[in-house]
Amino acid sequence: MADSLIIKNLNASIGDRQILKNFSLTIPKGEVHAIMGPNGTGKSTLAKVLAGHPDYTVQSGEATLDGQPILGQEPDSIARAGLFLAFQYPSEIPGVTIANFIRAALIARQEKGAPFDAKAYYAELYAKMDALKMDRKFTSRFVNEGFSGGEKKRCEILQMMMLKPKYAVLDETDSGLDIDALRIVSEGVNHMRGPSIGCLVITHYQRLLEYIVPDRVHIMYDGHIVHSGGKELAVELEAKGYDWVKKELASA
Amino acid sequence: MSENDESQAQREAIEVDRTKGDFKYAEDYAFDAGIGLNPQVIDYISKVKGEDPWILEFRQKALKIFNDLPMPTHWATQDLDSIKFDSIRYYLAKGQKPVRTWEEVPEDVKETFERLGIPESERKFLAGVEAQFDSEAVYSRMKDELEKQGVIFCGPTEGLRDHPDIFRKWFGKVIPAGDNKFAALNSAVFSGGSFIYVPKGVKVAQPLQAYFRINAENFGQFERTLIIADEGSEVTYMEGCTAPKFETATLHSAVVELVALKGAKIQYITVQNWSANVFNLVTKRGVAEEDAEVRWIDCNIGSRLTMKYPGVVLRGKRARGEVLSIALANDGQHQDTGAKMIHAADETSSNIIAKSISVGAGRSTYRGLVHMPKTLKNCKNNTECDALLINEHSRTDTYPAISVRGQKNSVQHEASVSKVSAEQIFYMMQRGLSEGEAMSLAVNGFVNDLVKEFPMEYSVELKRLIELQMEGSVG
Ligand SMILES: Nc1ncnc2c1ncn2[C@@H]1O[C@H](COP(=O)(O)OP(=O)(O)O)[C@@H](O)[C@H]1O
Numbered sequence: 001m002a003d004s005l006i007i008k009n010l011n012a013s014i015g016d017r018q019i020l021k022n023f024s025l026t027i028p029k030g031e032v033h034a035i036m037g038p039n040g041t042g043k044s045t046l047a048k049v050l051a052g053h054p055d056y057t058v059q060s061g062e063a064t065l066d067g068q069p070i071l072g073q074e075p076d077s078i079a080r081a082g083l084f085l086a087f088q089y090p091s092e093i094p095g096v097t098i099a100n101f102i103r104a105a106l107i108a109r110q111e112k113g114a115p116f117d118a119k120a121y122y123a124e125l126y127a128k129m130d131a132l133k134m135d136r137k138f139t140s141r142f143v144n145e146g147f148s149g150g151e152k153k154r155c156e157i158l159q160m161m162m163l164k165p166k167y168a169v170l171d172e173t174d175s176g177l178d179i180d181a182l183r184i185v186s187e188g189v190n191h192m193r194g195p196s197i198g199c200l201v202i203t204h205y206q207r208l209l210e211y212i213v214p215d216r217v218h219i220m221y222d223g224h225i226v227h228s229g230g231k232e233l234a235v236e237l238e239a240k241g242y243d244w245v246k247k248e249l250a251s252a
Numbered sequence: 253m254s255e256n257d258e259s260q261a262q263r264e265a266i267e268v269d270r271t272k273g274d275f276k277y278a279e280d281y282a283f284d285a286g287i288g289l290n291p292q293v294i295d296y297i298s299k300v301k302g303e304d305p306w307i308l309e310f311r312q313k314a315l316k317i318f319n320d321l322p323m324p325t326h327w328a329t330q331d332l333d334s335i336k337f338d339s340i341r342y343y344l345a346k347g348q349k350p351v352r353t354w355e356e357v358p359e360d361v362k363e364t365f366e367r368l369g370i371p372e373s374e375r376k377f378l379a380g381v382e383a384q385f386d387s388e389a390v391y392s393r394m395k396d397e398l399e400k401q402g403v404i405f406c407g408p409t410e411g412l413r414d415h416p417d418i419f420r421k422w423f424g425k426v427i428p429a430g431d432n433k434f435a436a437l438n439s440a441v442f443s444g445g446s447f448i449y450v451p452k453g454v455k456v457a458q459p460l461q462a463y464f465r466i467n468a469e470n471f472g473q474f475e476r477t478l479i480i481a482d483e484g485s486e487v488t489y490m491e492g493c494t495a496p497k498f499e500t501a502t503l504h505s506a507v508v509e510l511v512a513l514k515g516a517k518i519q520y521i522t523v524q525n526w527s528a529n530v531f532n533l534v535t536k537r538g539v540a541e542e543d544a545e546v547r548w549i550d551c552n553i554g555s556r557l558t559m560k561y562p563g564v565v566l567r568g569k570r571a572r573g574e575v576l577s578i579a580l581a582n583d584g585q586h587q588d589t590g591a592k593m594i595h596a597a598d599e600t601s602s603n604i605i606a607k608s609i610s611v612g613a614g615r616s617t618y619r620g621l622v623h624m625p626k627t628l629k630n631c632k633n634n635t636e637c638d639a640l641l642i643n644e645h646s647r648t649d650t651y652p653a654i655s656v657r658g659q660k661n662s663v664q665h666e667a668s669v670s671k672v673s674a675e676q677i678f679y680m681m682q683r684g685l686s687e688g689e690a691m692s693l694a695v696n697g698f699v700n701d702l703v704k705e706f707p708m709e710y711s712v713e714l715k716r717l718i719e720l721q722m723e724g725s726v727g
């Protein structure tokens with residue numbers, strides 16, 4: 001399957017702690033998958049390992065993006081190959097405006113020295129901001145500096161919409177959002193949904209999945225997926241709680 | 253020849269690499285003072301220039317002062333001891349008289365400046381340009397209308413010879429030869445630089461620019477600049493400097509004196525992009541009379557060691573002084589910079605904003621001096637020093653010296669140190685930026701609010717230089 005994000009038997013650690021243990025998952029393009037799991041189980045680790053974070057060591061396994069291996073690549077090559085990570089805790093970049101930041105990211109995807117159509121860029125940026133109900137003034141604010149939790153997440157989705165990745169990993173994008181913001185952010189994601197993108201939505205709560213309805217739901221525990229199912233699995237998990245996972249599924 | 257071979261051949265012919273300033277042409281000089289420093293070298297320089305006896309005397313006295321003064325290693329870096337004054341060439345020139353059209357400039361020199369974009373920017377936004385190649389200006393031209401208004405834009409030789417009534421009064425007065433060891437050295441061997449006079453009430457709308465280029469190895473460049481803005485006049489001056497990468501150390505030691513008479517405004521802008529073997533030891537000071545303003549915009553990129561503390565003596569009531577500086581110290585570089593504000597009249601105000609960036613094992617030091625004696629009242633100073641460290645090995649030190657004694661004087665001092673974290677770099681790289689691009693974005697963000705104060709053309713150039721430096725700093 002060339003048109004998928006495929007993760008096979010991935011083992012990864014940070015320091016001397018083994019976090020991902022034989023993790024496998026395939027996300028075909030056009031589908032939205034959700035990963036749910038208790039805190040500390042390795043969800044963010046998975047996102048960062050895929051994105052090439054230098055702090056993690058990959059012992060074994062593979063990950064391919066439309067057939068192209070990504071493990072061991074530099075984070076920027078992986079990003080330009082089409083992987084986008086919406087961070088659970090986005091960094092602040094003082095002095096750099098959102099407009100300049102996204103512009104720099106787009107220029108990094110162009111051929112060196114190619115002209116940049118600033119007019120078209122702003123038109124698109126404003127349209128996407130309108131869709132996310134973001135004030136135009138946001139373009140001149142510095143990336144994530146002094147943003148509320150909800151503003152940070154909206155800013156992540158804005159970047160995703162502008163950069164148009166082939167695969168997007170959204171790490172707890174729902175945390176810190178009130179219901180209105182949650183709806184808006186979900187609309188943004190749903191708007192992007194389609195045959196040309198695959199999404200992995202990481203969440204702790206079922207709530208988000210009422211807005212972004214997943215094709216598949218996976219339950220992660222202790223560094224790997226212990227159970228997979230349809231969207232109803234999220235509801236079941238919410239009802240039974242994570243203790244159910246620990247008791248029933250961990251032993252399975 | 254294929255396109256590839258052709259560009260290869262071109263590269264070999266002029267020894268260029270991707271850093272813009274790093275190329276050089278063959279050395280063939282009609283005037284050469286030889287190697288080392290002694291009274292005969294000074295006689296030679298003065299004779300070649302056809303100077304009046306008083307200037308030769310000024311030079312010889314300065315040489316004695318230079319020899320007598322110790323190296324300031326008791327407070328400055330020991331690295332100064334690695335300057336070998338005996339193996340430096342103090343005067344190299346292809347000719348004595350700058351020409352007025354680019355066509356007349358010798359071919360290789362012309363190519364040098366064309367590669368650096370000089371004639372192009374002259375056409376675009378400058379009121380006048382002077383281009384110095386090693387010891388002498390090779391080209392100098394100012395718009396005719398300014399000449400008609402009485403603006404003088406020339407070198408020190410012409411300035412002191414043709415307009416002694418204007419320049420002699422101030423020459424060596426703002427910065428006397430004995431000010432410090434390197435000011436003494438410059439006073440002994442100075443050559444090239446800009447002497448500018450702006451008559452009363454004349455406001456020069458576009459900047460005047462000088463470009464200083466070192467081409468020869470083991471060479472010392474000692475330009476001398478004196479700008480006098482007469483009452484109510486205004487002028488902006490920009491200087492740019494580059495040198496190719498040499499194996500051995502090269503010395504650049506300038507003296508810049510500014511005089512802003514009553515109600516005048518001088519803005520002096522430096523775009524420095526020295527290669528990593530240049531010792532850049534420059535003394536810059538301005539005098540601001542009543543209601544006058546002197547503003548230094550000083551950006552120090554590159555060099556092995558830069559020591560530079562632009563100052564303003566606020567001599568008249570309500571005079572204003574400002575230093576806005578950016579220093580970028582890459583691996584193996586030390587930027588020792590700062591500002592001096594000497595308040596010498598009531599109601600004077602000064603502002604210092606210094607931003608430094610240390611990359612890799614780069615080191616930046618801020619030294620500030622703000623002096624307000626107790627006889628004065630209603631003086632104000634604001635000082636802000638911000639340092640940005642990129643990775644653990646870089647280093648920054650701040651030495652603010654503030655002596656404020658008057659009752660109704662006020663000073664504000666703020667300092668901050670921040671770091672570009674690995675998480676920030678990862679975040680930016682996850683958006684597709686290379687490590688170098690991510691770092692230069694972070695650096696540009698850090699200097700952003702200050703750069704907004706700079707003229708447009710200059711901020712674009714600065715941004716580009718920062719990008720070059722940051723790209724070069726990632727392995
Ligand atoms: N820098 C680190 N050093 C050591 N352990 C870490 C580090 N970062 C995360 N961990 C540990 O790795 C485990 C997985 O963390 P994480 O992937 O963030 O979990 P999740 O996103 O599922 O809550 C946790 O037990 C956490 O404490």
Ligand SMILES: [Mg+2]
Pocket residue numbers: 043044045088171172
């Ligand atoms: Mg997490």
